[in-house]
Amino acid sequence: xxxxxxxxxxxxxVDPEIYQLWVEGHTASEAVAILNEKGLxxxxxxxxxxxxxxxQEQLAFQIDPHTRLLLIEKxxxxxxxxxxxxxxxxxxxxxxxxxxxVAEKTGKPLKSCRRQFDNVKRVFxxxxxxxxxxxENIKNNFYxxxxxxxxxxxxxxxxxxxxxxxxxxxxxxxFNSWKMCCEAIMEQWTYNMIGPEYYDTEMDxxxxxxxxxxxxxxxxxxxxxxxxCVCLKPKLLQRNYVDLDANFRLYTRAILTLATNLHKSRDxxxxxxxxxxxxxxxxxxxxxxxxxxxFLLAYGQCAxxxxxxxxxxxx
Numbered sequence: 001x002x003x004x005x006x007x008x009x010x011x012x013x014v015d016p017e018i019y020q021l022w023v024e025g026h027t028a029s030e031a032v033a034i035l036n037e038k039g040l041x042x043x044x045x046x047x048x049x050x051x052x053x054x055x056q057e058q059l060a061f062q063i064d065p066h067t068r069l070l071l072i073e074k075x076x077x078x079x080x081x082x083x084x085x086x087x088x089x090x091x092x093x094x095x096x097x098x099x100x101x102v103a104e105k106t107g108k109p110l111k112s113c114r115r116q117f118d119n120v121k122r123v124f125x126x127x128x129x130x131x132x133x134x135x136e137n138i139k140n141n142f143y144x145x146x147x148x149x150x151x152x153x154x155x156x157x158x159x160x161x162x163x164x165x166x167x168x169x170x171x172x173x174x175f176n177s178w179k180m181c182c183e184a185i186m187e188q189w190t191y192n193m194i195g196p197e198y199y200d201t202e203m204d205x206x207x208x209x210x211x212x213x214x215x216x217x218x219x220x221x222x223x224x225x226x227x228x229c230v231c232l233k234p235k236l237l238q239r240n241y242v243d244l245d246a247n248f249r250l251y252t253r254a255i256l257t258l259a260t261n262l263h264k265s266r267d268x269x270x271x272x273x274x275x276x277x278x279x280x281x282x283x284x285x286x287x288x289x290x291x292x293x294x295f296l297l298a299y300g301q302c303a304x305x306x307x308x309x310x311x312x313x314x315x
Contacts, residue, residue: 017035025108208268224303
């Protein structure tokens, strides 16, 4: 007597929990053990052998649109801590072979780390030379939801600009911190124009070159400091105001040196290293985040009050 397994359905049903275990890189036996701990066998009455056989087979099924989108999204989701380890690294075969270190450091299965590496590489290779919005290009080519597409867009952007990400002073930055910074840069410093000649992965060169004109603030440092101190004296903590009065030259020269050199690819690459150094100055002065935000806002506003800038529309 021959036994035949028969499956009849228009669309297959996908268990999101089991699929998630596979995406995370668990083997069939590991997944069965996890499901068993959660009591799946008790709830369904299915023996462990049946659950295992369901996980071990690779079959082709017809899938409804909703489930298809679920599978795609889950497959392309990533762990922020894994991607943080990959930021700034070349997406080469050599680095793929070295993912053991990433898996050990993050506590994620090696199989999952490889999936995430391959996904990042696949997305990057597909959209790196496409004109227009990175986010839209990723959504159109990979059918990813907005939030996930935006995350991948930031990874692509960091890789294209080749930002330095691995220096010791940057290690504390989480992926979410990088994402927030890159979203601001992509919004403010790239062309943001429609046309085949405009790329979301390219900085607005004309804007960066214009920033060199801000060197005039060095010649009007005394006026700039005066306006800033008058504006901030009633707002800052006393210790932070005293520090500003004593170290304004250090702060303004660091800021202007960074800004006026961003047109150089090397300086753009080291943007976050230089920002970390500027922040270190304020940390040494025991500034609070709130007072630092007040200072940076006033720094720009007060610069616009200096006559040489106020009378020049470009500046």
